[in-house]
Amino acid sequence: MPELPEVETVVRGLNRLIVDKTITSVDCSNQKSFSVSKTELNQLVINASVNSVVRRAKIIIIHLSSGYSLLVHLKMTGQLVFRGSEDWGAGHPSDSLIGELPDKSTRLIIYFSDFSKLYFNDQRKFGWVKLFKTSELATLNTITKLGPEPLEPKFTDKLFIKNVSRRSKSNIKAVLLDQTVLSGIGNIYADEALFNAGIHPESKVGDIPIEKLKQLKKEIVKVLQLSIEQGGSTNKNYVNAEGKRGSYLDFANVYARTGLGCNICSRPIVKIRTAGRGTHICTNCQKRYSR
DNA sequence: CACTTGACCTGTCCGC
DNA sequence: TGCGGACAGGTCAAGT
Numbered sequence: 001m002p003e004l005p006e007v008e009t010v011v012r013g014l015n016r017l018i019v020d021k022t023i024t025s026v027d028c029s030n031q032k033s034f035s036v037s038k039t040e041l042n043q044l045v046i047n048a049s050v051n052s053v054v055r056r057a058k059i060i061i062i063h064l065s066s067g068y069s070l071l072v073h074l075k076m077t078g079q080l081v082f083r084g085s086e087d088w089g090a091g092h093p094s095d096s097l098i099g100e101l102p103d104k105s106t107r108l109i110i111y112f113s114d115f116s117k118l119y120f121n122d123q124r125k126f127g128w129v130k131l132f133k134t135s136e137l138a139t140l141n142t143i144t145k146l147g148p149e150p151l152e153p154k155f156t157d158k159l160f161i162k163n164v165s166r167r168s169k170s171n172i173k174a175v176l177l178d179q180t181v182l183s184g185i186g187n188i189y190a191d192e193a194l195f196n197a198g199i200h201p202e203s204k205v206g207d208i209p210i211e212k213l214k215q216l217k218k219e220i221v222k223v224l225q226l227s228i229e230q231g232g233s234t235n236k237n238y239v240n241a242e243g244k245r246g247s248y249l250d251f252a253n254v255y256a257r258t259g260l261g262c263n264i265c266s267r268p269i270v271k272i273r274t275a276g277r278g279t280h281i282c283t284n285c286q287k288r289y290s291r
Numbered sequence: 292c293a294c295t296t297g298a299c300c301t302g303t304c305c306g307c
Numbered sequence: 308t309g310c311g312g313a314c315a316g317g318t319c320a321a322g323t
Contacts (some may be wrong), residue, residue, distance in 0.1 A: 023318050124300045
């Protein structure tokens, strides 16, 4: 669920909420979620302050003053939720989607010197938190293997076509989900971009006309920008750094609209399975390209 | 190398 | 009401 727009929203929130705060301690459960032990984690981050929070693909990077950086991947059900010192005690913000913290999915708590806290919750335990030296990030395989950022100027038509063409015999949907081709797209925005471009997700990349691929690239950028404006998509678990939902799904054309009328032709949206994923389409508006 | 599938988890929903 | 099974979907290892 957290894809590029959701992760971007969390990062923007954290930049407002935790920059310049100093860590006093960390507390974690579920060792599987972490690359270092609680003891090590405490040794390496205590008394460090937060320099900045950035994003690469779907990875959240928290740069610390100690020369280390915390990397967080939310996978499907991860959340990074900030609670200010005024929320200490019984109450919690009434407009938050989640209640009292910690709860049973809390895996990590970062305590700041002003008594505010950052919670990492993850129901399904797929997410992770890793600690690296900031100077090592540039050569880290986790990061260097990632494809281009779709919202950066370097993401040109030419680069998009070159990268998707590496997998010319695959379904276009599977290729959009491949983070080495381009980074940040997940199931929701793959379905939305393919609908907006009028392409059936099971079209093979090699069968799609170049002009249509260019249009798809344009639709990817547009849908990601729109979703960031809406604070991302909340289907079930996703919340921003303040525990609030995103509203992109109010604008969705196909995702989670099975059985509802297509916004263009009114025929019902159909759900199929493509590349092992639930896939939402309008069979009338999306053309299946084939040889 | 290109490409596909299943495993990792837990909570929820659907049919019987 | 309870119970089994399918499903949710990001990534990677293992398969063809």
